[in-house]
Amino acid sequence: MNKVVDYSVIKPLLKDGLTIMIGGFLGCGTPEGLINLILEMGLKELTIIGNDTSFVDKGIGRLIANGNVKKAIVSHIGTNPESGKQMHEGTLEVELSPQGTLIERIRAGGSGLGGVITPTGVGTIVEEGKEKILLQGKEYLIELPLRADIALVFASKTDTFGNAYYKGTTKNFNPIIALAADIVVVETEEIVEVGEIHPEVVMTPGVLVDYIVKGDF
Amino acid sequence: MNKVVDYSVIKPLLKDGLTIMIGGFLGCGTPEGLINLILEMGLKELTIIGNDTSFVDKGIGRLIANGNVKKAIVSHIGTNPESGKQMHEGTLEVELSPQGTLIERIRAGGSGLGGVITPTGVGTIVEEGKEKILLQGKEYLIELPLRADIALVFASKTDTFGNAYYKGTTKNFNPIIALAADIVVVETEEIVEVGEIHPEVVMTPGVLVDYIVKGDF
Amino acid sequence: MAVEAKLAKEIIAKRVAMELKNGQLVNLGIGLPTLVANYIPKDVYVVLQSENGMVGMGSTPEQGKEDKNITNAGGQYVTINSNGAYFDSAFSFSLIRGGHVDITVLGALEVDQYGNLSNWIIPGKLVPGMGGAMDLVTGAKKVIVAMQHTAKGDNKIKKNCLLPLTAKGEVDMIVTELGVMLVTEKGLVLTEIHKDTTVEEVIQLTDAELIIDENLKVMNI
């Protein structure tokens, strides 16, 4: 049950065509070592779920710029010109989901909920093709859950059991995607012994984590 | 903007007929001083939302035993014989909601979501009178959000701005009900200066808190 | 085979404990299921969840060392292991409903051959409420009912549950002092029996139609 492994153990888990959730907000809190690994492997046709496509030289943005991504499910692509360019050229499919809806869809996927009932997007093109519902006199969209084959999580500190702690604004999507994928890989800045992260500050319990790699980036 | 007050300031906020959310799980993490206040005031016809009706001599259980409660929206009443007795006599209305559904309904009420789409309760009497929905081939119940006039929160430590920290299993419903009421009162074991609770361990940001009372119980 | 309740519970808890595998997240219900923790094999490491808000639940604290801020889902004082974590009820049920709990062990008032379970209400008589049971049974990967085979002379394993359900078709396994039954597409299969009982006795004490497994074994406890 030793979860602490090298990148080489993660490699066979990553394959063309997978749906991958990646933590981070404009690159803050993204596991750059695992991004490196995907780049080195030259994976193709990935579906990436994350907050945004970051910048061309950072986080998810590097995967876009390198052509690894077939589809991106994100809330924002404006900081990465490559995303817009590939979208217009038809080589990248972009599904834009409002940020609060997106994170809630992932949370639903990881929490066994069948969808999200949100007012966000009502009366906009976001509602196209979606079921609407009237509840207590107000109109809502039903947004479907998201799950992934694998979640790539960044954590500041992780114990050998997988209990993870996220500093500052690196939290963002990380603790939520750790609920919503079949395999959860945590890349961490620091690995500590069990007991060094107090049960009060653990944000992702180790039971959710399959593999831990010490960040090398 | 001094939020730290005496029980006397809370008193006029509490009235007959209000809907009140109260933190705690079988009494662990319940603001007993605020329960005392309600008992002293002899409030009537309250609707109480919380995990359970605790024991006759603890937490919400004391309000039930004392006849302050008209309706309880909870997941469990089995540890308080008074609840069952009053229910059968017709003096207490009990709405039983599965625990995971109940907390998610409160979270929805506090998060602007129109409801909860859950598989829990499908095929049971819990689905009676509720809308069902088929999503991606699976049947779910739509459970409606819950909000309250006032939330009575218990916190282990709170700074003068209202940032709250909950020890151990006292968390339970507390940080969630703090999102879902018009007025939020935190009863705390310890009041500290701003800065003494690190931004990483705050579970309820002070912006959600209207009043802080030093626990006296 | 007539055994007193205490021994029956011990048999059941021992057998359920054998189902637990290394690394699993397990939720043990109040009452009999709690006893399972006493019989987990030394070489099997599981993480116990308590739905009020923790994983890595430890043993009962020594007298005088109780911490009022650390209780289990039954409201009793417990401890937490060094690899544990606390959280609020919303996250707790994200774990439960989201399929992150590998095994949940619960008692039953009735269970039937279709995997239906009734354990939260006897209308007009006893209305404890479902607590977290409905979410646990709906969300956990494997649902084990751990209970005495009969109650006050009534057979609890039914053709069809008569009491209101906790969940529909979610039970995977039933463990009693008489044996082990699996809910399968073909029906309820008796796979193990206690050494001191017979297939005939189990059939007689079971209302459900029982399929006797061709590899029927003696409970190895």
Place this chain on the structure above:
Amino acid sequence: MAVEAKLAKEIIAKRVAMELKNGQLVNLGIGLPTLVANYIPKDVYVVLQSENGMVGMGSTPEQGKEDKNITNAGGQYVTINSNGAYFDSAFSFSLIRGGHVDITVLGALEVDQYGNLSNWIIPGKLVPGMGGAMDLVTGAKKVIVAMQHTAKGDNKIKKNCLLPLTAKGEVDMIVTELGVMLVTEKGLVLTEIHKDTTVEEVIQLTDAELIIDENLKVMNI
């Protein structure tokens, strides 16, 4: 009244800052709205939210003191005040969608007399995405659009937004360098104008039908 962009933005930011009240939770969008923070009156204490995961956002760190783990929703380094708190995106949007943010200030491509807002897409040309804007506009108690009155000679305040909407009927107030407009049931009401402009000029530079408030004031900045 022709002013350069920098001065226009200063006028707008100053006027928006006057809307903030003690104790409010405020979200300032990227760009012009960020400038509002520079003009908050000394006696007004507001808490700034950053939707990527913090309340109590502080000022820009000194050079060399940046912490890579503390950024704002624009990806820039920031600091946190001693009364602040960090959280994940789900909690962040519970605050936003749940009506806990008192004021959100955003820019616009277009805004109309019905309170409709367009600020996230120009189909076929510019598709940045909505980020958190749709949730902010839907969830915040008060929505203030802060923008220059016109863009490259085009009037941005329309009878009806032509671009895809960010949200329908959620805008409460529009602040430009020329004045202040409120979205009301009667229509768009001009309540304040800058001292260097005229009602005629504002009307000319506004496509929406403007109701001139009978108590029209000069912007007190």
